[in-house]
Amino acid sequence: MLSIREASGQRIRALREKQGWTQEQLAERAELHPNYIGQIERGLKNVSLENIQKIAAGLRIELSDLFDFEYPDPLRQLQQLTQLLKDCPEEELAFILKHIEHLLQWRKHTDT
Structure with missing residues (x-):
């Protein structure tokens, strides 16, 4: 089973790719560093609430949409x-x- 960090990273990647954006484009919109976005997407970083809010705003989605994923059963x-x-x-x-x-x-x- 994926950790919450890994599942969140995969969700962010999927939402970013759905927009057709690179990590650099999301990073610019979220006012974060592209390397940090990559680390989040790979499940390597615990993300602060402030940065989660920045990512949601950068993706132009509601904050709750970031966590609209389900674990495999x-x-x-x-x-x-x-x-x-x-x-x-x-x-x-x-x-x-x-x-x-x-x-x-x-x-x-x-x-x-």
Whole structure:
């Protein structure tokens, strides 16, 4: 699960990109340094309330819109996966399971 800092950074990036702006353009509008905007978007900085307000103003959105995001719900995702697999023929399920196992092994190797 993403931290609030990471989720907020991703939300700011998405809102900025929706405007078609670079980090530099947002920084100028928010009266902040472009490097600081980049650090926020990567979830590296805790942002003060004053700077959150500057970012919202720079994006021309309401302050509450910055926090209009939702965390992924693992149980809901599992239910969606189960629903997708429910009607698959048995040979397709075996094929899918084999590939999921390979992906998980690959992920395990890339995480180390």
